[in-house]
Amino acid sequence: AQSVTQLDSQVPVFEEAPVELRCNYSSSVSVYLFWYVQYPNQGLQLLLKYLSGSTLVKGINGFEAEFNKSQTSFHLRKPSVHISDTAEYFCAVTYSSASKIIFGSGTRLSIRP
Amino acid sequence: DGGITQSPKYLFRKEGQNVTLSCEQNLNHDAMYWYRQDPGQGLRLIYYSQIVNDFQKGDIAEGYSVSREKKESFPLTVTSAQKNPTAFYLCASSIGDSLNSPLHFGNGTRLTVT
Numbered sequence: 001a002q003s004v005t006q007l008d009s010q011v012p013v014f015e016e017a018p019v020e021l022r023c024n025y026s027s028s029v030s031v032y033l034f035w036y037v038q039y040p041n042q043g044l045q046l047l048l049k050y051l052s053g054s055t056l057v058k059g060i061n062g063f064e065a066e067f068n069k070s071q072t073s074f075h076l077r078k079p080s081v082h083i084s085d086t087a088e089y090f091c092a093v094t095y096s097s098a099s100k101i102i103f104g105s106g107t108r109l110s111i112r113p
Numbered sequence: 114d115g116g117i118t119q120s121p122k123y124l125f126r127k128e129g130q131n132v133t134l135s136c137e138q139n140l141n142h143d144a145m146y147w148y149r150q151d152p153g154q155g156l157r158l159i160y161y162s163q164i165v166n167d168f169q170k171g172d173i174a175e176g177y178s179v180s181r182e183k184k185e186s187f188p189l190t191v192t193s194a195q196k197n198p199t200a201f202y203l204c205a206s207s208i209g210d211s212l213n214s215p216l217h218f219g220n221g222t223r224l225t226v227t
Contacts, residue, residue, distance in 0.1 A: 009153065032213045043203055043218030051213050090155065094212045103155035
């Protein structure tokens with residue numbers, strides 16, 4: 001079955017430290033990959049997307065993600081986090097063989113001063 | 114500014130009552146979606162519509178109903194048949210189908226049923 005796994009439900013980091021949020025998806029010939037961010041009591045906003053081309057994708061707020069087809073991963077990274085990055089982050093995948101987007105269960109990023 | 118408006122932000126209802134959540138978009142998007150979000154879980158698709166006067170069930174459609182009479186509007190009714198209606202409901206839209214079109218979300222409606 002097609003699925004998306006976010007291995008960490010919570011990630012605490014200190015301010016200005018680097019962070020990586022992990023996302024793995026079940027293998028497929030063709031996928032489109034997204035990261036969304038959700039601030040408390042709000043909807044989701046698109047951070048970045050991979051549709052094709054360069055495997056390193058840059059998004060808003062200094063985030064980037066790398067598509068790794070051999071490891072079926074799309075991990076999100078930021079070299080130095082800020083208090084304002086405190087939010088929940090969702091990885092999402094659409095498979096060419098399916099007709100809908102599949103969301104991971106989310107990773108809550110908490111930033112310590 | 115274009116966007117998706119969900120109203121109200123908070124909604125309280127007694128068990129056994131139907132309730133309708135509003136979702137309006139001025140992005141001129143063809144596709145609209147309703148998701149349910151529960152703590153610690155991802156988003157689960159309730160219903161979606163790719164064109165006016167047509168909609169399809171998602172993964173958890175039981176106890177919910179929708180209509181799509183206008184391109185801009187996609188209201189969701191939570192009926193008394195929904196066993197656990199208390200949740201955060203998110204409406205979204207996209208230009209085309211969601212395979213490679215990012216979703217644009219509203220700010221959600223938090224429904225509490227007691």
